[in-house]
Each structure stands twice: as C-alpha cells, then as structure tokens.
Amino acid sequence: MSTNFWLRYWISDSQEREKNGEDARPVSYYLMGYGRLVLLYMFFDLVSNYTTEVVCGIQASKVLYDRLMTRVLRLPMSFFDVTP
Numbered sequence: 001m002s003t004n005f006w007l008r009y010w011i012s013d014s015q016e017r018e019k020n021g022e023d024a025r026p027v028s029y030y031l032m033g034y035g036r037l038v039l040l041y042m043f044f045d046l047v048s049n050y051t052t053e054v055v056c057g058i059q060a061s062k063v064l065y066d067r068l069m070t071r072v073l074r075l076p077m078s079f080f081d082v083t084p
Contacts, residue, residue, distance in 0.1 A: 003037050006030075 010030045017024050 003034060003041070006034050006037055010034075 010033075014024060
C-alpha cells in the first residue's frame with residue numbers, strides 16, 4: 001500500500017515542480033524511495049510468514065504428538081499381543 005502512496009507522491013511532486021518552475025528531482029530519488037519501500041515490505045513479509053509458519057508448525061506437531069501418544073497408551077494390551 002505504501003508503494004502506491006509513493007507512486008502518487010512521485011507523480012504529484014513532478015507535476016507541482018513543473019508548474020512552479022522548479023528543477024525536477026532526479027529519477028533516482030524516486031526509484032531509491034520505491035526500492036526501499038519494496039525491500040521493507042519484503043523483509044516484513046518474510047519475517048511474518050516465517051514466524052507464523054514456525055509457530056503454527058510447532059503447535060500442530062505438539063497437538064498431533066499428544067493425541068497420538070494418548071491414543072497409543074490407552075490401547076488395550078491385547079492390541080500389542082496381536083500386532084507385531
């Protein structure tokens with residue numbers, strides 16, 4: 001979302017500078033700002049996705065393990081006598 005605001009700023013700033021007769025900023029100024037926003041978004045996306053997947057994965061593993069162990073330990077002894 002911030003990249004859309006940056007692009008809107010780029011367009012409006014360029015138009016205002018042309019109207020006022022000021023020198024235009026170099027394109028590299030706008031591209032560097034846009035690149036920084038994209039890198040910032042990528043960083044936060046990577047961190048949030050990694051954290052979510054790790055936390056959810058560990059929690060799911062714990063739940064599955066606990067349910068499995070509970071059910072295996074509550075089986076009757078005859079199951080273990082018959083099943084190798």
